[in-house]
Amino acid sequence: MQGLGKFGFYEIFKNFYGGILGEEYAYTYRTLLYLFASASAEFFADIALAPWEATKVRIQTQDNWASTLRQGLPKLYGRKSFLFHLFIFIFFLYSRRRIMGVS
Numbered sequence: 001m002q003g004l005g006k007f008g009f010y011e012i013f014k015n016f017y018g019g020i021l022g023e024e025y026a027y028t029y030r031t032l033l034y035l036f037a038s039a040s041a042e043f044f045a046d047i048a049l050a051p052w053e054a055t056k057v058r059i060q061t062q063d064n065w066a067s068t069l070r071q072g073l074p075k076l077y078g079r080k081s082f083l084f085h086l087f088i089f090i091f092f093l094y095s096r097r098r099i100m101g102v103s
Helices: 002-021 023-028 030-061 069-077 082-095
Strands: none
Touching: 002 023, 002 030, 023 030, 030 069, 030 082
């Protein structure tokens, strides 16, 4: 899911930022264009991955919470504070990555 989001969003953001810059500037500053497109794609792909990762971590760390992803996702989505826990998990997802992880 993250790979599909990252590569799909990369192409979308590359075209989007290239359209903003114009053809000449997009070619001249293509390295920066690719870097910003990659960083933007990674950000949105991580948001798409966060519920799956949060469910995986809960299954691994909390006994009797759920034994499969099929049991865990409805429990995670059923919580009243789902968005709060989702954004907290996104913070932890980013905190364990290296700063130069944009590729």
